[in-house]
Amino acid sequence: MTGDSRISANGGPPPALARVNDLAFKIGTVNGTGSASANGLLRRAIFRMGIPVSGKNLFPSNIQGLPTWYEIRANADGHTARTARFDLVVAMNPATYQRDIEEVTTGGWVLHDSSWPLPRDLDRDDVNFLGVPLAKMTVDNFKGSRVRILMKNICYVGALAALLDIDMEIVRGLLKETFAAKAKLLDANYLAIDLGHDYAREHFDCPLPVRLAPMDGNRDSIVIDGNTAAALGCVYAGATVAAWYPITPSTSLVDAFTAFCHQFRKDPETGKNRFAIVQAEDELAAAGMVIGAGWAGARSFTSTSGAGLSLMSEFIGLAYYAEVPSVFFDVQRVGPSTGMPTRTQQGDIQFVAYASHGDTKHIVIFPANPHECFDFAVKAFDLAERFQTPIFVLTDLDIGMNDWVVPKLEWDDAYRPDRGKVLTAEELEAATGPFHRYLDVDGDGIPARTLPGVHPKGAYLTRGSGHDRYGNYTEDSEPYADVLARVGRKIEGAAAHLPAPEIRVREGAEVGLVTVGGCRGAVLEAVEALAERGIEVDYMRIRAFPFHPDVEPFLAAHKVNLVVEQNRDGQLRKLLITETGAAKESLVSILYYGGYPMSCHHVMDGLAEHVELGAVPQGATP
Amino acid sequence: MSHIKKPRIHHPALTRNRLGLTRRDYEGTMSTLCAGCGHDSITAAIIEAFWELEIEPHRVAKTSGIGCSGKTPTYFLQEAHGFNGVHGRMPSITTGAHAANRELLCIGVSGDGDSLSIGMGQFAHVVRRNVDMLYIIENNGVYGLTKGQFSASADVGSTAKRGQVNREHPIDSVLLALNLGAGFVARSFSGDKEQLVPILKAGLRHRGFALIDIISPCVTFNDHHGSTKSYQYTRDNYNQLVYADFVPPAHEIAATYDEGDVRTVKLHDGSSIRFRKVPGNYDPTDRDAVYGYIRERQRAGEVATGLLYVEEAGGVGEESDFHGLQGTVEEPLVDYPFAELCPGAEKLERLQERFR
Numbered sequence: 001m002t003g004d005s006r007i008s009a010n011g012g013p014p015p016a017l018a019r020v021n022d023l024a025f026k027i028g029t030v031n032g033t034g035s036a037s038a039n040g041l042l043r044r045a046i047f048r049m050g051i052p053v054s055g056k057n058l059f060p061s062n063i064q065g066l067p068t069w070y071e072i073r074a075n076a077d078g079h080t081a082r083t084a085r086f087d088l089v090v091a092m093n094p095a096t097y098q099r100d101i102e103e104v105t106t107g108g109w110v111l112h113d114s115s116w117p118l119p120r121d122l123d124r125d126d127v128n129f130l131g132v133p134l135a136k137m138t139v140d141n142f143k144g145s146r147v148r149i150l151m152k153n154i155c156y157v158g159a160l161a162a163l164l165d166i167d168m169e170i171v172r173g174l175l176k177e178t179f180a181a182k183a184k185l186l187d188a189n190y191l192a193i194d195l196g197h198d199y200a201r202e203h204f205d206c207p208l209p210v211r212l213a214p215m216d217g218n219r220d221s222i223v224i225d226g227n228t229a230a231a232l233g234c235v236y237a238g239a240t241v242a243a244w245y246p247i248t249p250s251t252s253l254v255d256a257f258t259a260f261c262h263q264f265r266k267d268p269e270t271g272k273n274r275f276a277i278v279q280a281e282d283e284l285a286a287a288g289m290v291i292g293a294g295w296a297g298a299r300s301f302t303s304t305s306g307a308g309l310s311l312m313s314e315f316i317g318l319a320y321y322a323e324v325p326s327v328f329f330d331v332q333r334v335g336p337s338t339g340m341p342t343r344t345q346q347g348d349i350q351f352v353a354y355a356s357h358g359d360t361k362h363i364v365i366f367p368a369n370p371h372e373c374f375d376f377a378v379k380a381f382d383l384a385e386r387f388q389t390p391i392f393v394l395t396d397l398d399i400g401m402n403d404w405v406v407p408k409l410e411w412d413d414a415y416r417p418d419r420g421k422v423l424t425a426e427e428l429e430a431a432t433g434p435f436h437r438y439l440d441v442d443g444d445g446i447p448a449r450t451l452p453g454v455h456p457k458g459a460y461l462t463r464g465s466g467h468d469r470y471g472n473y474t475e476d477s478e479p480y481a482d483v484l485a486r487v488g489r490k491i492e493g494a495a496a497h498l499p500a501p502e503i504r505v506r507e508g509a510e511v512g513l514v515t516v517g518g519c520r521g522a523v524l525e526a527v528e529a530l531a532e533r534g535i536e537v538d539y540m541r542i543r544a545f546p547f548h549p550d551v552e553p554f555l556a557a558h559k560v561n562l563v564v565e566q567n568r569d570g571q572l573r574k575l576l577i578t579e580t581g582a583a584k585e586s587l588v589s590i591l592y593y594g595g596y597p598m599s600c601h602h603v604m605d606g607l608a609e610h611v612e613l614g615a616v617p618q619g620a621t622p
Numbered sequence: 623m624s625h626i627k628k629p630r631i632h633h634p635a636l637t638r639n640r641l642g643l644t645r646r647d648y649e650g651t652m653s654t655l656c657a658g659c660g661h662d663s664i665t666a667a668i669i670e671a672f673w674e675l676e677i678e679p680h681r682v683a684k685t686s687g688i689g690c691s692g693k694t695p696t697y698f699l700q701e702a703h704g705f706n707g708v709h710g711r712m713p714s715i716t717t718g719a720h721a722a723n724r725e726l727l728c729i730g731v732s733g734d735g736d737s738l739s740i741g742m743g744q745f746a747h748v749v750r751r752n753v754d755m756l757y758i759i760e761n762n763g764v765y766g767l768t769k770g771q772f773s774a775s776a777d778v779g780s781t782a783k784r785g786q787v788n789r790e791h792p793i794d795s796v797l798l799a800l801n802l803g804a805g806f807v808a809r810s811f812s813g814d815k816e817q818l819v820p821i822l823k824a825g826l827r828h829r830g831f832a833l834i835d836i837i838s839p840c841v842t843f844n845d846h847h848g849s850t851k852s853y854q855y856t857r858d859n860y861n862q863l864v865y866a867d868f869v870p871p872a873h874e875i876a877a878t879y880d881e882g883d884v885r886t887v888k889l890h891d892g893s894s895i896r897f898r899k900v901p902g903n904y905d906p907t908d909r910d911a912v913y914g915y916i917r918e919r920q921r922a923g924e925v926a927t928g929l930l931y932v933e934e935a936g937g938v939g940e941e942s943d944f945h946g947l948q949g950t951v952e953e954p955l956v957d958y959p960f961a962e963l964c965p966g967a968e969k970l971e972r973l974q975e976r977f978r
Binding site: 047048218221222223224232235236237238240241243264265267270272273274275276277278280281282284285286287288289290291292293294295296297298300314315318322408409410411412413415416417450451452453454455456458459460461462463464465472473 | 627678679680681683684685695696700701702703704705706707708711713714715716717718719720721722723725726743744746747751945948949950951952954955956958960962963964965966967969970971973974977978
């Protein structure tokens with residue numbers, strides 16, 4: 001390869017396999033240097049070429065100065081889960097050179113800033129070094145340190161466009177859209193993109209053997225993060241009250257909700273808000289406000305992460321027992337305690353299922369991607385009002401904050417909110433007998449409720465203290481147990497109305513692969529990878545708790561079910577053992593909980609390990 | 623027995639208000655508090671205030687936290703929805719309810735244990751947000767249900783029933799609320815219905831946050847010699863600093879005292895508060911002066927009571943109540959038709975161009 005800034009002692013790296021539209025690359029930068037917009041530009045350009053593509057932002061809990069990475073995976077087959085195999089790394093951060101260079105696959109490339117020589121000890125014989133004097137180019141062409149830092153990012157975008165064969169017209173078009181109102185900035189960006197592009201074309205064989213080519217894979221797709229999609233779902237569901245406390249990685253959900261409300265929910269005449277968003281003093285107050293608003297009849301929600309949900313637990317028990325509709329988004333991050341706030345995990349599954357003291361059990365729904373975040377957000381409000389209970393939408397940092405390619409969101413204008421059993425003023429007026437808040441009139445475990453301010457005959461006192469079926473305070477054994485048992489029946493009865501599991505069965509499969517939430521992509525990729533090796537496995541993704549009636553038969557149909565999830569203790573597996581008739585031995589965990597999104601190789605490695613240990617039949621050897 | 627419903631039989635001679643309701647119609651279930659509890663007197667004053675104001679009971683939302691005070695919303699306005707939540711969190715539940723339906727008339731009943739310890743954060747922030755509510759603290763200086771521990775409002779030197787002396791500095795909700803910017807701050811005594819009822823009425827009519835801290839002796843655990851929250855101590859050291867009359871919008875002011883002693887403060891709905899017997903240079907609309915005066919009386923060993931501070935109509939607080947700050951529509955959010963909340967399929971389709 002011409003123009004390599006470094007000549008390897010062993011006569012050069014092995015030739016890379018030629019691959020089109022199946023690549024992953026990673027950009028290592030410093031937090032706060034404005035690389036996010038450059039990386040987004042790359043990801044969007046690839047999307048507009050029609051190639052399924054995802055972007056994962058591995059960022060630190062820091063405002064400025066610490067290392068940060070952006071990973072882009074483009075795959076014609078739609079496999080866009082995280083991969084640990086990087087064909088190319090853009091090493092922009094000297095502090096992480098060593099680590100970044102180590103992560104390049106054999107035969108791959110390292111694009112680095114050759115304004116200064118790379119330390120000798122970072123040499124690898126089996127990869128190609130592509131040096132571009134990014135800092136020098138920007139110093140020569142731009143004025144002001146901030147502009148130079150920003151344009152350095154755009155320069156590497158230009159170089160990558162040449163190396164990977166990204167359509168420059170698309171890149172320029174995106175820049176034009178972004179800087180439509182800022183002509184000066186647009187010119188600077190055009191110049192920077194050309195500087196990088198031209199340098200790469202002049203010094204390297206462009207494109208590389210691993211490259212991109214236009215296709216038509218995204219006609220009905222969008223790229224969106226789960227928090228934005230969930231926020232949009234809240235707007236569409238008619239949520240009017242949000243109360244929250246800032247916490248990574250859930251903050252952007254309320255930020256997006258706020259922006260959408262300002263876009264769609266202003267009274268056209270008065271300019272006033274058809275919504276109320278309260279930044280509470282803490283998560284406890286946020287939960288209280290959501291419950292107060294739900295009690296008063298508004299569709300209300302909060303968005304938080306595990307640490308916040310711990311603080312909300314007391315109120316969660318109240319909403320469960322007093323039967324107040326409310327929606328809680330838990331964008332999970334790494335625990336326990338403060339944990340790793342900017343890393344992802346599925347560590348709240350068990351906690352949320354039974355959050356708060358006493359006998360509780362909650363309805364939890366698990367979206368797998370932003371598309372489902374939108375649908376499930378709407379669903380959550382319907383379920384909350386139908387079952388008069390807190391509903392938990394469990395996502396995670398990977399789903400919530402990363403850029404996913406998903407089918408377009410769809411909306412049916414015939415949708416009407418399911419308000420559940422709410423008695424109107426007319427119904428109360430016409431009622432012959434008194435209203436009893438906790439009386440199960442029709443045997444489904446769900447009593448009717450009334451809203452404050454509607455009618456004197458609907459009045460009752462909501463309480464977290466012991467109450468009987470008529471809503472009166474009680475400390476007596478039977479009336480208390482009567483209500484608690486009925487609430488339990490109500491939640492069990494909800495199972496069949498919750499999202500059914502996603503099940504894919506294959507001819508000749510003996511082993512089940514069970515997973516939840518954002519692991520979906522990695523697990524489905526593993527299912528296909530196994531099939532290519534002649535190993536058929538069935539697939540089931542849990543989408544709700546209490547478990548849907550379809551869950552248990554799937555488990556029973558397989559001697560071994562591998563449960564793939566992102567936590568240390570196999571929380572979904574434990575829940576399946578507790579809540580279904582599945583034999584403990586038949587459920588085997590495949591776990592990854594290191595904080596990065598799940599990859600296909602985690603599933604494959606886990607499977608291989610279990611075969612070796614004898615937990616899984618030999619036939620399933622990957 | 624854990625729950626006693628009162629029979630609803632009215633004597634035909636009972637006086638009715640313009641809604642045709644008697645005082646009995648504003649009552650709740652039978653109190654299960656101790657005989658002689660100050661809280662029951664407050665409940666009676668609340669019933670009187672609502673009856674006199676001719677408020678439809680079902681327009682009211684009653685909220686409370688945990689403790690003896692938390693039980694009291696059951697004892698008044700049985701035709702109003704109530705929410706007895708968790709300890710110290712009444713403010714957030716009320717904030718949520720008020721956010722959802724701004725036409726609800728919110729009254730929150732708390733205690734010194736509920737508001738000044740676990741609930742102090744929420745108390746401070748409900749003041750900041752200027753939620754339109756009447757916030758009552760039934761202040762007795764002790765934890766009753768757990769049998770007589772000091773609360774955060776217990777004075778230094780005050781003794782417990784079993785003789786312990788409190789040495790920690792008290793938190794004064796009135797000074798705190800003044801500091802936090804509350805637009806209506808009062809202190810009263812459960813034993814003085816004549817003073818309390820007009821203040822309650824004014825508090826219910828005040829737009830924005832209104833605090834009434836009411837000394838409410840605990841007859842079982844804090845009514846002994848040595849307590850500074852006993853009936854005897856409060857009567858002995860009670861300084862009726864400010865007498866306030868609540869005057870509804872349409873009423874003539876029938877003054878029976880020297881005009882020179884009277885100061886009238888207008889409320890937003892056209893009603894007014896007439897302060898009489900205001901000490902020489904006392905200005906109930908001057909926050910700093912009020913703060914200083916209360917401190918001065920405290921140093922003299924007196925408990926200054928009355929409607930101590932009120933923001934005049936047109937003041938800073940008028941448009942800065944919760945919904946003013948939020949910029950919310952005038953109609954309650956709960957009443958908005960879904961069609962006006964959901965942007966619809968076409969807008970979703972257009973919006974998604976941004977994600978391509």
